[in-house]
Amino acid sequence: MKTAKPKLPAKELKAWLKGRKGWNHNEWLALLADLRAKGYSTLTDSQEGRNSIGKFLEANRCK
Numbered sequence: 001m002k003t004a005k006p007k008l009p010a011k012e013l014k015a016w017l018k019g020r021k022g023w024n025h026n027e028w029l030a031l032l033a034d035l036r037a038k039g040y041s042t043l044t045d046s047q048e049g050r051n052s053i054g055k056f057l058e059a060n061r062c063k
Helices: 010-017 025-037 047-060
Strands: none
Touching: 010 025, 010 047, 025 047
16 A cells, blocks of 8 residues: 655745745755644655655745
């Protein structure tokens, strides 16, 4: 039985992106820590999950 992929916290990520054109490493780490505290550790604690978050941010950031 295949486990379902955790759902991205799109609402939180879009709110974090509001007004940002980019971010630095410390901001990225702070975002991951915030998401982990909100219960998204299945995403923040795996490379695949972090990649998914990063791809979402890159696709949705202000250009």
